[in-house]
Amino acid sequence: MTELADRDAPEDFDALRAVILGRKAELPKRLSQVAAYALDHPDEIAFGTAASIAVSAQVQPSTLVRFAQYFGFEGFSGLQQVFRARLRERNSNYEERLRKLEEGEAALTESTTILNKFISAAHRSVETLATSIDPDNFERAVNILARADTIYLIAKRRSYPISSYMAYAFGKLKVRFQMVGTAAGIDDDLLAMATPNDAAFAASFSPYASESATQARALAARNIPVVSLTDSAFSPLAECSSVWFELVEADHAGFRSLSASMAFAMALTVSIAETRRRL
Numbered sequence: 001m002t003e004l005a006d007r008d009a010p011e012d013f014d015a016l017r018a019v020i021l022g023r024k025a026e027l028p029k030r031l032s033q034v035a036a037y038a039l040d041h042p043d044e045i046a047f048g049t050a051a052s053i054a055v056s057a058q059v060q061p062s063t064l065v066r067f068a069q070y071f072g073f074e075g076f077s078g079l080q081q082v083f084r085a086r087l088r089e090r091n092s093n094y095e096e097r098l099r100k101l102e103e104g105e106a107a108l109t110e111s112t113t114i115l116n117k118f119i120s121a122a123h124r125s126v127e128t129l130a131t132s133i134d135p136d137n138f139e140r141a142v143n144i145l146a147r148a149d150t151i152y153l154i155a156k157r158r159s160y161p162i163s164s165y166m167a168y169a170f171g172k173l174k175v176r177f178q179m180v181g182t183a184a185g186i187d188d189d190l191l192a193m194a195t196p197n198d199a200a201f202a203a204s205f206s207p208y209a210s211e212s213a214t215q216a217r218a219l220a221a222r223n224i225p226v227v228s229l230t231d232s233a234f235s236p237l238a239e240c241s242s243v244w245f246e247l248v249e250a251d252h253a254g255f256r257s258l259s260a261s262m263a264f265a266m267a268l269t270v271s272i273a274e275t276r277r278r279l
Contacts, residue, residue, distance in 0.1 A: 009072030009079075013042065013086035016079075019071060027070075030059055034067040038083075046083035050076050117252040122259035124250040129260040132247050141227040141243040142268065146275035148199035148225075151177045152191065154216055155202065156209035161258055162229070162265045163203060169266070173273035180215060191215060196223045201268075203229040203261070204237055205249075216240050229261060 010016035020035050027035055037057040038045050045053060054061040068079035145151055151170065155163035163179060170177040180187050180200075194200070202216040213236035216226050220240040228237040228244040238244045247264060249256040 010082065012089075013082055016071065016082055030063050031067050031070055033057060034059055034063060038067075042083050042086060045080060046087050114252070118255075118257060121250040121252045122257050125257065125260035126263060128250075129247065129263060132260075133245055133264065137243050137245065138268075138271075141245070142271045142275050144225050144242060145199050145201060145227055145268070146272045146279065148197065149176065150194070150198045151175065151272075152180055152194055152198060152200040152219070152224075153177055154180045154200055154212050155204065156181065156212050158256070158258070159203035159205055159209070159212075159229075159261070162261055163201070165262060166201065166265050166269050169269040170273075173269070175269075175273055175276060187211075187215065191219060194219060194222070194224050199225045199227065201227050201229075202237055202241070203265075204235065205231045205256075206235070208236055210236075213237060213240075229264060 010019050017039060020039065024032060024035060034057055037053075041056070044056060048056070050061045050064050054064055057064075064076045064079075068074075068076045071079070073079045153163035153166055160181070163181075167177055167179050178190055180190060182190070200216065200219050202212055204212045208230075216228065216237055217240045220226050220242075225242040226237075226240060228235075228241040229247060230237045230244060231246060231248045232238070233246060235244075235246075238246075245264070247260055249258065249260055251257075
């Protein structure tokens, strides 16, 4: 194995990535395994400990040290600083970019300006997600849905992509679910089969879909727990849900994305699957 210890280590992530890719064909098997993990999961390298990263990459902690030294670092902590600097630079560059856009300093085409405005709205939405969701309520929601025989997914109009994604993910994760919203118009028949051993997830944002609210209320009246995602304490879903979450997406020109809502749905779906696996 040719060491680079007598050379300068790469000073930034882009340089390190280029060196890794340039030498990937000659990397020993375990170091190649670390290299693939590092480039695929740079945030995990930045935030994790040597022990946790080793577990995720399926190598020994000593292999991480060997990997770092192979590319000229004295130890793993030196390598990790490159990944942390990448995050700081990315966040700094992004904030500077937004500032320039807001101050009108960037001469951009109309389409590019619109794109950046939606990126800005998505960024603000995701930033508020952590403070909008109470961890204890999230855990309660996960436990309710994980213990259900079947999870009924209720969403219409703008919130429909949320339930559509969850249906896809549940299918991959082998979690039993039922989408409520059929071309045949048999929603009431589907919901009639739900029992107190089941549960529902409903999503609706202002202006609220009356059909979704009606369906959620009907299930709750039959002692079937409902977990909901909405945007106000005055939402019709809030009053009939066992657990509900309030999440307001930022908008541009009156158009709201689902950036934070989709992140929430992804976390909820995977958490449900992991909890079911342990039951």
